Amino acid sequence: xxxxLTLLARNRLALGGLIVLCIVVLLALLTPLLPLKPPNVTDxxxxxxxxxSEGALLGTDHLGRDLLSRLMWGxxxxxxxxxxxxxxxxxxxxxxxxxxxxxxxRTDNVIMRxxxxxxxxxxxxxxxxxxxxxxxxxMNALIAVAAVNIPFFARNIRGITVGIANKEFVDAAKLAGMxxxxxxxxxxxxxxxxxxxxxxxxxxGWMILExxxxxFLGLGSQPPVADLGSMLGxxxxxxxxxxxxxxxxxxxxxxxxxxINLLGDGVRDALDPRLKSGALSxxxxxxxxxxxxxxxxAQGDDLLAIRELETQFHVKDRVYRAxxxxxxxxxxGECVGLIGESxxxxxxxALSVMGLVASPPGVITGGAVYYEGRDIVxxxxxxxxxxxxxxxAYIFQDPLATLHPLYTVGDQLIEAVSSHRRVxxxxxxxxxxxxxxxxxxxxxxxxxxxxxxxxxGGMRQRVGIAMALANDPEIxxxxxxxxxxxxxxxAQILTLLSDLRRERGLxxxxxxxxxxxxxxxxxxxxxxxxxxIVEEGPTDAxxxxxxxxxxxxxMACVPELGGGRRRLEAIPGLPPAVDRLPxxxxxxxxCHVATEACRTGDIPLDPxxxxxxxxxxxxxxxxxxxxxx
Amino acid sequence: xxxxxxxxxxxxxxxxxxxxxxxxxxxxxxxxxxATAILGSYATPENVAALNEDLGLDKPLVQRYxxxxxxxxxxxxxxxxxxxxPVLDEVMERFNATLVLAGTAFVLCSVFGIAAGVISAANQxxxxxxxxxxxxxxxxxxxxxxxxxxxxLTFAVNLxxxxxxxxxxxxxxxxxxxxxxxxxxxxxxxxVVATGVVARLSRSAMLEVLRQDFIRTARAKGVxxxxxxxxHALRAAMxxxxxxxxIQAGFVLSGAVYIEIVFQWPGVGRMLVDAILRRDxxxxxxxxxxxxxxxVMFNIIVDVAQSLLDPRIKT
Numbered sequence: 039x040x041x042x043l044t045l046l047a048r049n050r051l052a053l054g055g056l057i058v059l060c061i062v063v064l065l066a067l068l069t070p071l072l073p074l075k076p077p078n079v080t081d082x083x084x085x086x087x088x089x090x091s092e093g094a095l096l097g098t099d100h101l102g103r104d105l106l107s108r109l110m111w112g113x114x115x116x117x118x119x120x121x122x123x124x125x126x127x128x129x130x131x132x133x134x135x136x137x138x139x140x141x142x143x144r145t146d147n148v149i150m151r152x153x154x155x156x157x158x159x160x161x162x163x164x165x166x167x168x169x170x171x172x173x174x175x176x177m178n179a180l181i182a183v184a185a186v187n188i189p190f191f192a193r194n195i196r197g198i199t200v201g202i203a204n205k206e207f208v209d210a211a212k213l214a215g216m217x218x219x220x221x222x223x224x225x226x227x228x229x230x231x232x233x234x235x236x237x238x239x240x241x242x243g244w245m246i247l248e249x250x251x252x253x254f255l256g257l258g259s260q261p262p263v264a265d266l267g268s269m270l271g272x273x274x275x276x277x278x279x280x281x282x283x284x285x286x287x288x289x290x291x292x293x294x295x296x297x298i299n300l301l302g303d304g305v306r307d308a309l310d311p312r313l314k315s316g317a318l319s320x321x322x323x324x325x326x327x328x329x330x331x332x333x334x335x336a337q338g339d340d341l342l343a344i345r346e347l348e349t350q351f352h353v354k355d356r357v358y359r360a361x362x363x364x365x366x367x368x369x370x371g372e373c374v375g376l377i378g379e380s381x382x383x384x385x386x387x388a389l390s391v392m393g394l395v396a397s398p399p400g401v402i403t404g405g406a407v408y409y410e411g412r413d414i415v416x417x418x419x420x421x422x423x424x425x426x427x428x429x430x431a432y433i434f435q436d437p438l439a440t441l442h443p444l445y446t447v448g449d450q451l452i453e454a455v456s457s458h459r460r461v462x463x464x465x466x467x468x469x470x471x472x473x474x475x476x477x478x479x480x481x482x483x484x485x486x487x488x489x490x491x492x493x494x495g496g497m498r499q500r501v502g503i504a505m506a507l508a509n510d511p512e513i514x515x516x517x518x519x520x521x522x523x524x525x526x527x528x529a530q531i532l533t534l535l536s537d538l539r540r541e542r543g544l545x546x547x548x549x550x551x552x553x554x555x556x557x558x559x560x561x562x563x564x565x566x567x568x569x570x571i572v573e574e575g576p577t578d579a580x581x582x583x584x585x586x587x588x589x590x591x592x593m594a595c596v597p598e599l600g601g602g603r604r605r606l607e608a609i610p611g612l613p614p615a616v617d618r619l620p621x622x623x624x625x626x627x628x629c630h631v632a633t634e635a636c637r638t639g640d641i642p643l644d645p646x647x648x649x650x651x652x653x654x655x656x657x658x659x660x661x662x663x664x665x666x667x
Numbered sequence: 668x669x670x671x672x673x674x675x676x677x678x679x680x681x682x683x684x685x686x687x688x689x690x691x692x693x694x695x696x697x698x699x700x701x702a703t704a705i706l707g708s709y710a711t712p713e714n715v716a717a718l719n720e721d722l723g724l725d726k727p728l729v730q731r732y733x734x735x736x737x738x739x740x741x742x743x744x745x746x747x748x749x750x751x752x753p754v755l756d757e758v759m760e761r762f763n764a765t766l767v768l769a770g771t772a773f774v775l776c777s778v779f780g781i782a783a784g785v786i787s788a789a790n791q792x793x794x795x796x797x798x799x800x801x802x803x804x805x806x807x808x809x810x811x812x813x814x815x816x817x818x819x820l821t822f823a824v825n826l827x828x829x830x831x832x833x834x835x836x837x838x839x840x841x842x843x844x845x846x847x848x849x850x851x852x853x854x855x856x857x858x859v860v861a862t863g864v865v866a867r868l869s870r871s872a873m874l875e876v877l878r879q880d881f882i883r884t885a886r887a888k889g890v891x892x893x894x895x896x897x898x899h900a901l902r903a904a905m906x907x908x909x910x911x912x913x914i915q916a917g918f919v920l921s922g923a924v925y926i927e928i929v930f931q932w933p934g935v936g937r938m939l940v941d942a943i944l945r946r947d948x949x950x951x952x953x954x955x956x957x958x959x960x961x962x963v964m965f966n967i968i969v970d971v972a973q974s975l976l977d978p979r980i981k982t
Contacts, residue, residue, distance in 0.1 A: 154682070295809075
């Protein structure tokens with residue numbers, strides 16, 4: 039509760055709304071005690087006095103009644119009626135909802151059908167019909183507004199109750215022999231009340247507006263007593279000659295309803311857990327770049343060179359170093375594997391290349407990415423966009439989530455092309471069919487009009503690959519493209535990628551946590567741990583003789599088909615949280631050969647034999663064979 | 668598709684029957700004797716009894732309901748005693764005017780609400796987002812009748828841009844421009860609240876969609892950000908925006924009553940208020956049933972639009 043209040047207080051607008059509302063409610067409560075003129079005494083001699091005139095701060099109306107006094111009494115009435123309607127609607131609606139949700143079955147069916155019928159009416163129309171039957175009058179308007187809002191509460195509360203009625207503690211209470219009525223009061227109600235409060239906070243503003251509306255139409259409060267709505271209604275005939283008589287009550291309604299809405303929004307935000315975590319932040323078109331320090335230079339003539347790349351996530355006051363200085367390179371036609379556990383930063387590294395890390399919270403804080411010798415970190419959006427898919431294309435994991443559910447695969451393929459060059463309808467379609475054929479999708483002419491949900495997981499992954507091939511890119515970054523698939527389909531996809539690579543001379547950056555895949559596909563492999571590369575070199579050399587203790591442990595986790603009986607070693611402990619990285623080697627706490635020296639200072643990625651590098655001061659095995667060569 | 672439309676039409680029948688029952692029961696709650704109300708307090712008991720028999724009011728409730736329903740199905744909604752003309756004629760004539768007003772407001776609130784929500788979401792926490800959020804809050808907090816009055820004061824009386832009220836000039840020619848001239852202010856005033864609601868929902872629906880993986884895929888393909896937002900994201904967000912548009916249609920249709928009063932628009936809402944104040948029960952009954960039925964039909968159109976937009980819905 040106190041946490042909730044702090045959250046609410048942090049929301050300045052909501053706090054403002056609360057303060058304004060409190061002042062208005064307090065004034066309304068104190069109205070009978072204030073030294074005001076009687077609100078209903080007419081004085082035709084001084085009708086339509088302007089505001090700030092002698093003895094009438096807000097002026098007088100068409101019968102010479104004091105507007106300030108009428109405003110206060112009217113506010114009092116409007117608030118009372120609005121809140122009463124809200125309480126009545128919430129009480130009855132909640133009762134109906136709880137009964138329907140708790141008993142379920144036929145009771146639920148009958149009640150909810152009735153609720154649906156009421157909801158089929160345009161809102162105000164139903165209120166009008168009820169007032170028509172009961173006759174004009176403030177009490178009847180109140181009943182009408184409350185009645186119209188009951189279905190809304192009933193439906194919301196029923197949904198919550200259904201969830202609660204199936205919980206263990208309700209079952210336990212039933213077994214203990216408690217009566218239904220007692221269970222509802224002691225077990226269900228306490229859990230439902232917060233929902234009722236939220237629903238009320240969002241609807242009470244409406245109800246004040248609606249009762250004011252009915253009074254405005256002459257169907258609510260009857261003269262001489264006036265609420266804010268009927269004050270407006272009476273003032274309407276003098277709108278042009280004496281606008282102040284309309285403006286005064288109208289502004290009051292606006293202020294009250296706005297304060298309630300601000301407060302209601304604040305309450306909802308404070309109770310919505312998604313907003314607290316900041317998860318609702320929206321990715322920008324390209325990752326934010328805030329590089330500090332010198333920008334590393336390109337070396338050699340690699341097609342793609344990642345230099346000392348640092349990508350962080352800034353969530354509130356925490357900094358998560360997802361990628362902490364990664365160096366990698368990719369030559370034309372080469373396939374490099376990037377391997378590591380979940381959360382090691384391999385996907386973030388890959389997404390940083392084309393600025394696709396969700397931002398906020400992602401920020402590239404250092405390093406550079408050279409494509410054909412040109413730094414593309416922080417390049418203008420249009421430069422980055424024209425390269426995406428055309429020079430560097432991505433294949434993602436889980437193609438059901440990564441393909442647009444409402445476009446046909448054909449349209450999505452054609453769009454990949456048309457984003458970079460003009461294509462005619464027929465040409466685009468022919469090209470898309472051709473692409474589907476290249477990824478060995480049978481019956482491509484028909485499949486092109488399918489939606490993603492109509493295809494199997496393997497087919498969707500092939501569509502993802504076809505999309506990546508659409509513009510003949512130089513580089514494909516494949517982010518665990520086979521993880522969501524079963525083993526046989528996985529093998530097919532890998533064969534397909536390896537064939538395509540040979541046919542087209544593609545360079546592939548292949549991200550995976552699977553050594554088997556790396557062995558099958560990759561020329562070189564880089565092992566990532568806690569945002570840094572810990573070992574890098576030719577695939578065969580690393581697989582045969584891992585140098586970093588982490589690599590060897592990671593390989594020991596992999597079962598080998600036909601490898602005989604062998605103990606599968608789980609790595610003890612967990613990777614460190616990337617917002618609290620330890621000094622020295624991040625793996626030290628889980629390492630069996632760690633020494634004191636491992637925990638101090640930065641450990642560099644040093645050469646280990648001619649083509650390998652390792653970030654360890656006690657490598658597992660000296661590369662004897664290579665050293666001998 | 669035809670099968671789906673047919674299915675939805677069939678499922679509307681119980682809803683329509685339910686509506687007629689509810690309206691009938693509400694009207695049956697009226698205390699006192701309708702015949703006395705029609706004939707006035709000077710009527711002789713014989714006259715009252717004769718009229719009661721004439722109107723079928725001496726029969727039991729259930730029977731009366733079926734007679735009323737049967738007559739309605741044959742297009743006979745009864746006679747308005749105050750206007751002395753068939754209810755259906757009057758309702759249809761007035762409903763046309765409401766439809767022009769509410770239809771325009773509906774288009775306005777859909778277009779501007781969605782646009783505001785998308786712009787707001789695409790610039791989350793930015794200046795545009797804050798400005799739109801504030802205007803939207805103002806829009807959903809202001810009573811439409813007060814807004815209408817202030818618009819008359821500002822744009823009709825002070826600036827003289829638009830006529831103060833009415834639908835057509837009493838004399839002169841009825842061109843579409845005259846209609847638009849009269850329509851601009853009331854339609855805007857009616858659309859403001861609904862626009863705010865649509866904008867709020869569109870914003871949150873867009874924010875939800877923009878975090879999805881397929882948006883990242885579109886960006887990775889090199890799709891231009893404009894198309895990512897207004898194409899990919901909005902298309903997916905429409906799935907949750909369209910049902911709200913359906914609700915807002917009901918809102919502008921019935922909320923039109925305030926605007927019709929303020930702007931002297933000859934619509935069905937003003938007719939209903941007048942009928943209520945004159946205790947012209949048959950006119951109220953017929954008007955409410957007619958408008959509610961139209962709204963049910965409109966919701967079927969919304970459902971069909973939804974199924975066209977989302978291929979995952981089984982039709």
